[in-house]
Amino acid sequence: MKYNSGKFSDLAELQLGKDLWKFLNEKENIIRMELATEFNKTAAESVSKPLLDKFGSDVEVNRVKQMIGHMIRQIMENKGYEMGSQNIKVTIKRLFSKASKYKDGTTKTTKIGYINRNDQENMGNRGVEGNDHCQKAYKLKCRKCGTEYGANGADIFQRKCPDCQNGQSGIPY
Numbered sequence: 447m448k449y450n451s452g453k454f455s456d457l458a459e460l461q462l463g464k465d466l467w468k469f470l471n472e473k474e475n476i477i478r479m480e481l482a483t484e485f486n487k488t489a490a491e492s493v494s495k496p497l498l499d500k501f502g503s504d505v506e507v508n509r510v511k512q513m514i515g516h517m518i519r520q521i522m523e524n525k526g527y528e529m530g531s532q533n534i535k536v537t538i539k540r541l542f543s544k545a546s547k548y549k550d551g552t553t554k555t556t557k558i559g560y561i562n563r564n565d566q567e568n569m570g571n572r573g574v575e576g577n578d579h580c581q582k583a584y585k586l587k588c589r590k591c592g593t594e595y596g597a598n599g600a601d602i603f604q605r606k607c608p609d610c611q612n613g614q615s616g617i618p619y
């Protein structure tokens with residue numbers, strides 16, 4: 447995936463910016479951030495040590511740290527995590543003193559990776575409202591034909607693919 451650098455475009459174009467994006471997208475670091483989320487910790491603190499080990503003082507510059515936070519947000523949201531709370535004080539201050547917590551679904555069927563009996567996989571919440579009372583929309587992926595569509599959280603367990611299983615049409619993303 448490509449980094450949408452926005453206000454950090456100048457930094458993102460430097461070799462450091464490119465290397466940071468690549469590094470944060472490495473499987474190992476994604477697992478660290480996912481585990482931190484599972485244990486209700488900020489994603490950034492879980493990669494602080496690896497970042498310092500690899501990049502040294504280059505990552506201690508404030509604006510670079512802000513860009514790292516911006517990158518982490520895109521990576522986590524792309525994985526289907528939702529922004530939980532921002533500006534959380536980090537317990538072990540290696541690199542960041544404040545960072546963001548992300549969140550996954552709180553029930554079995556709303557968790558990223560859940561697969562229902564019709565082979566529809568939960569790809570997470572993308573911050574889209576559902577179309578039922580107080581519902582959030584989740585992105586589902588049909589493991590039979592690859593179609594991706596939105597569904598209300600409460601419908602996940604029984605959802606059928608709109609393309610190959612005659613399910614109702616998805617909520618647009």
Ligand SMILES: [Zn+2]
Pocket residue numbers: 588589590591592593607608609610611
């Ligand atoms: Zn399908």
